[in-house]
Amino acid sequence: MTTETEIDVFEEHRPLLMGVAYRMLGRVADAEDVVQDAWLRWSHADRAEVRAPRAYLVRITTRLAIDRLRQVQTRGEAYVGPWLPEPYLTEFGDAAPDAAERAVLADSVSLALLVVLESLSPLERAVFVLREAFGYPYAEIAGLLDRGEAAVRQLAGRARRHVDERRPRYEVDPAQRRELTERFLAAAAGGDLDGLMSLLAPDVRLVGDSGGKAKAPLRILHSADKVGRFLVAVAQQSAPALSYRFLEANGGPALLVLLDGKPESLVQVDVADGRVATVYIVRNPDKLGHLADR
Secondary structure, three states: OOOOOHHHHHHHHHHHHHHHHHHHOOOHHHHHHHHHHHHHHHHHHHHHHHHHHHHHHHHHHHHHHHHHHHHHHOOOOOOOOOOOOOOEEEOOOHOOOOOOHHHHHHHHHHHHHHHHHHHOOHHHHHHHHHHOOOOHHHHHHHHHHHHHHHHHHHHHHHHHHHHHHHHHOOOOOOHHHHHHHHHHHHHHOOHHHHHHHHHHHEEEEEEEEEOOOOOOOOOOOOHHHHHHHHHHHHHOOOOOEEEEEEEEEOEEEEEEEEEEEEEEEEEEEEEOOOOOEEEEEOHHHHHHHHOOOO
């Protein structure tokens, strides 16, 4: 029987486990399932063999996430249109005691990074997440994954090079990003094309994720003109029952759009050189349900 103390130990580490699982999978529901499976393993574990609860729980969670990721990749399911991770609410609280660590955590869960991580192998992704997001030493990662330290270093180097080659670089000043996000959203909601054009980078991209279950571009839009005109057209067709709510998702400010009180889309932007470089719009209803009460 699981004791109250053992429940407390698991709950103490739940935010860490959820953070690892989500960064591994990019899917909130899958991450929650993995953490629940980790709880079942923990509740039935032989306590005599668990010398370090945190290491044990991270090890179980990471391995379960690797298995889940392999299942997803094996299925090879076709996704309609561009894919984005499920929005993940990031209120780090005591998990990030200073601004520098908070910036690292926010960066490690950004939409831009998670899209790139989808192209890594499960083992590469696990090593990258444990090393880059949570600062685990190579030797400890090797123990968690039952791999030699040299092999882990190779995996880490390969993953790092892959990410550096494909990942766009954005500014992470929270105040500037919030201010520019608010101006962008005000211009977009008001159908102000001139205002939008003054905020959009010439080579801005708009990535819309609908999964074929809502209206969104089936291809990534490129250029300020195309993105601006698309956003103005959307504003002109907006329903009167829309309402808006700011929240923090994936390490940055985001706008949750609600229709009759239910999540309809989530909008977030990345900023570079003082302008909007990428616009993300998540409209797949399967990825928004967990935001209903936020």
